[in-house]
Amino acid sequence: MVHENQSGTRQKIARFALLGAPNCGKTSLFNALTGGRAKVANYPGVTVEYRKGEFTLPNNQTVELLDLPGVYGDCGHSMDERVAIDAVRGNLEGERQPDGLLFLMDASHITTHLHNVLQAKNYGLPVVLVLNMMDMAARDGIEIDVAALESSLGIPVVSCVAVRASGRAHLLDFLNGWAGEILNDTATVPNAEGDSLKDLQAKARNISGVSVSRIEKAETFTQRIDKIVLHPVLGIAILAAILVFMFQAVYWWAGPFMDAIESGFGWLQGVSERLLPAGGWLTSLVSDGVIAGVGSVLIFLPQIIILFAFILLLEASGYMARAAFLVDTLMAKVGLNGRAFIPLLSSFACAIPGIMAARTIEQERDRLTTILIAPLMTCAARWPVYIMIIGAFIPNTKIGFLRLQGLVAFGLVVVGILFAMIMAFIFKRTLMKGAKSTLLIELPSYKMPVFKDYLLGLWDRAKIFINRAGRIILPASVIIWFLASYPTKANGIAGTFAGKIGGVIEPVLRPIGFNLEIAISLIPGMAAREVVVGALATIYSLDSEAVDGPIREVLQNSWSLPTALAFLAWFVFAPQCLSTLAIMKKETNGWKWPLFAFGYLFVLAYVAAGLTFHTATAFGL
Amino acid sequence: MTTRLTNLAKNETGVITGFDDADTDLCTRLREIGFAEGDNVTPLHFGLFGKNPMSVRLNGALIALRKAEAKAILVKAL
Ligand SMILES: Nc1nc2c(ncn2[C@@H]2O[C@H](COP(=O)(O)OP(=O)(O)OP(=O)(O)O)[C@@H](O)[C@H]2O)c(=O)[nH]1
Numbered sequence: 203m204v205h206e207n208q209s210g211t212r213q214k215i216a217r218f219a220l221l222g223a224p225n226c227g228k229t230s231l232f233n234a235l236t237g238g239r240a241k242v243a244n245y246p247g248v249t250v251e252y253r254k255g256e257f258t259l260p261n262n263q264t265v266e267l268l269d270l271p272g273v274y275g276d277c278g279h280s281m282d283e284r285v286a287i288d289a290v291r292g293n294l295e296g297e298r299q300p301d302g303l304l305f306l307m308d309a310s311h312i313t314t315h316l317h318n319v320l321q322a323k324n325y326g327l328p329v330v331l332v333l334n335m336m337d338m339a340a341r342d343g344i345e346i347d348v349a350a351l352e353s354s355l356g357i358p359v360v361s362c363v364a365v366r367a368s369g370r371a372h373l374l375d376f377l378n379g380w381a382g383e384i385l386n387d388t389a390t391v392p393n394a395e396g397d398s399l400k401d402l403q404a405k406a407r408n409i410s411g412v413s414v415s416r417i418e419k420a421e422t423f424t425q426r427i428d429k430i431v432l433h434p435v436l437g438i439a440i441l442a443a444i445l446v447f448m449f450q451a452v453y454w455w456a457g458p459f460m461d462a463i464e465s466g467f468g469w470l471q472g473v474s475e476r477l478l479p480a481g482g483w484l485t486s487l488v489s490d491g492v493i494a495g496v497g498s499v500l501i502f503l504p505q506i507i508i509l510f511a512f513i514l515l516l517e518a519s520g521y522m523a524r525a526a527f528l529v530d531t532l533m534a535k536v537g538l539n540g541r542a543f544i545p546l547l548s549s550f551a552c553a554i555p556g557i558m559a560a561r562t563i564e565q566e567r568d569r570l571t572t573i574l575i576a577p578l579m580t581c582a583a584r585w586p587v588y589i590m591i592i593g594a595f596i597p598n599t600k601i602g603f604l605r606l607q608g609l610v611a612f613g614l615v616v617v618g619i620l621f622a623m624i625m626a627f628i629f630k631r632t633l634m635k636g637a638k639s640t641l642l643i644e645l646p647s648y649k650m651p652v653f654k655d656y657l658l659g660l661w662d663r664a665k666i667f668i669n670r671a672g673r674i675i676l677p678a679s680v681i682i683w684f685l686a687s688y689p690t691k692a693n694g695i696a697g698t699f700a701g702k703i704g705g706v707i708e709p710v711l712r713p714i715g716f717n718l719e720i721a722i723s724l725i726p727g728m729a730a731r732e733v734v735v736g737a738l739a740t741i742y743s744l745d746s747e748a749v750d751g752p753i754r755e756v757l758q759n760s761w762s763l764p765t766a767l768a769f770l771a772w773f774v775f776a777p778q779c780l781s782t783l784a785i786m787k788k789e790t791n792g793w794k795w796p797l798f799a800f801g802y803l804f805v806l807a808y809v810a811a812g813l814t815f816h817t818a819t820a821f822g823l
Numbered sequence: 824m825t826t827r828l829t830n831l832a833k834n835e836t837g838v839i840t841g842f843d844d845a846d847t848d849l850c851t852r853l854r855e856i857g858f859a860e861g862d863n864v865t866p867l868h869f870g871l872f873g874k875n876p877m878s879v880r881l882n883g884a885l886i887a888l889r890k891a892e893a894k895a896i897l898v899k900a901l
């Protein structure tokens with residue numbers, strides 16, 4: 203299979219695709235070979251799009267590698283599976299069919315999955331079976347006769363440990379020769395199998411029966427842990443304890459780092475005011491606009507890092523799929539698809555990857571339901587808002603070894619989840635009726651997180667947070683500074699452009715306890731939720747009547763407690779976030795669902811904030 | 824005696840004898856993920872409400888599925 207539009211002088215590129223069941227290590231191998239940084243985690247359904255990368259074999263042959271979503275058969279039940287199958291068949295727009303398939307298989311599960319490689323022989327492409335995770339198989343006492351497998355399958359078989367350089371050496375060696383054979387059209391194209399799935403399974407069971415043997419151990423490590431972790435009552439208690447601990451840790455550990463960042467920005471503000479002309483517009487722009495705005499958000503970086511340190515650890519260990527199992531009993535009652543758990547969980551980072559991960563849900567209505575409720579999960583952009591308001595208005599009382607602030611933060615997250623379940627319940631009985639109830643996932647065995655993947659994942663999350671501060675919050679702060687400074691600040695904020703713009707929507711928000719400053723900040727908050735924090739910091743920094751100091755202290759002096767609580771309630775639902783609406787449009791092919799989501803979230807946010815404000819006022823808070 | 828996977832007790836092993844093909848799409852999915860005639864299955868864990876979902880051991884793998892899916896798998900208790 204020679205790439206046709208290669209000129210004679212240029213080297214031919216061999217193009218391989220990574221095919222295989224979910225969670226067998228395709229992306230790990232892809233990253234290791236191509237130097238890529240795609241997300242790896244120990245649960246099925248991480249990759250939902252195809253991705254291309256290049257690497258050079260020891261013999262200087264260039265290889266183009268395609269990482270694909272995991273897929274079991276060749277039917278393409280869900281969107282992500284169809285991407286994988288289209289890629290292999292050469293049906294992806296603008297993409298040439300691969301020259302060969304690297305079929306990855308978890309070596310511990312050959313018996314269960316061997317028929318999948320027989321199905322892959324039907325694509326009419328050269329196939330090599332790569333037995334990955336050989337380290338785990340060896341640990342669990344599984345012995346594999348590679349030569350016997352090769353001869354009965356009629357395709358080459360190579361063993362591999364994707365996460366170790368020594369474990370990939372064998373595969374690279376093989377590819378060195380195979381790529382040449384493929385480009386010269388001498389690689390064997392396997393005979394099509396063509397039988398029914400049932401016959402293929404029988405055939406596969408015969409093959410694995412003679413080439414794979416398992417030394418029956420009383421109990422594997424994973425089984426022993428699962429006895430406790432998957433226990434219906436104990437398991438849920440453990441899950442709850444992990445979550446409470448996680449949100450407490452955010453408060454226990456972040457303090458000193460936050461103080462350091464805060465005084466760093468305070469110092470920067472002081473320096474800029476000393477160096478720049480006193481009272482000039484430039485000084486105000488730098489100090490009140492840029493430093494106050496960006497600093498007020500970046501201060502939450504320690505919390506974000508701590509939060510993700512936990513989430514990534516749970517993902518890499520294999521616990522996340524267990525959590526999906528534990529809460530499925532509830533999800534089933536609500537009418538949600540079992541596969542909705544992972545997308546909803548991803549939404550805790552950001553709704554955008556969460557909404558994309560919903561592609562793994564086969565039933566269209568269940569996918570839509572999941573997309574609609576994904577914005578109710580507490581995304582990272584909400585943390586700056588929660589932490590700022592909680593820090594300013596909720597006393598940090600100790601309750602046993604727990605802290606009230608951490609519990610309130612946890613409570614807000616839980617309220618978001620609760621409303622997601624309620625809305626799903628309603629949607630599934632009205633707009634999204636029907637669809638079967640499915641889960642059907644493989645629970646991975648527990649794995650020690652790969653240290654490098656873990657640190658890179660954490661660094662990626664930190665980088666996203668910092669980048670947003672630079673890309674969105676910095677320019678927004680400059681614009682807000684301008685709008686909140688001109689034409690005149692003589693009569694306070696009301697006389698500025700910002701005051702006039704905010705004044706238009708303020709009457710709508712006054713009944714729920716919001717003031718003019720909040721109204722103004724919510725507008726740029728459409729770009730990203732945490733911009734609200736930066737905007738408030740800039741607005742109050744410019745306000746000569748407001749006290750000087752960290753935004754926390756300023757708010758304590760400017761807002762009533764009911765207003766602060768209403769603001770928190772608003773942000774549980776917080777309909778605003780243009781990029782979420784944009785990805786919804788892309789994933790549902792139209793404006794109908796994003797507009798619907800915006801509408802229902804707005805109503806919920808408004809009612810919740812109003813109820814909170816008036817209840818709190820009635821109680822005399 | 825042939826029964827359904829949902830009727831096996833915790834830690835009770837059964838041999839798969841076939842599939843209830845009322846829903847062919849579901850049968851395909853079950854086969855693709857690895858359930859096949861002649862395999863041993865053992866329910867190991869159940870959800871809190873109504874034993875839904877369940878996770879079963881199948882040739883060394885652990886597979887989680889809901890009752891509606893497990894019902895389609897016919898087994899003979901050992
Ligand atoms: N011990 C061990 N772990 C591995 C190996 N290869 C991958 N892993 C781990 O297996 C898990 C799954 O790896 P991924 O690369 O995300 O798997 P995938 O096939 O891309 O998964 P999907 O995108 O969900 O289809 C991760 O926790 C990896 O660190 C291996 O050879 N040995």
Ligand SMILES: [Mg+2]
Nearest residue numbers: 228229248249
């Ligand atoms: Mg992947």
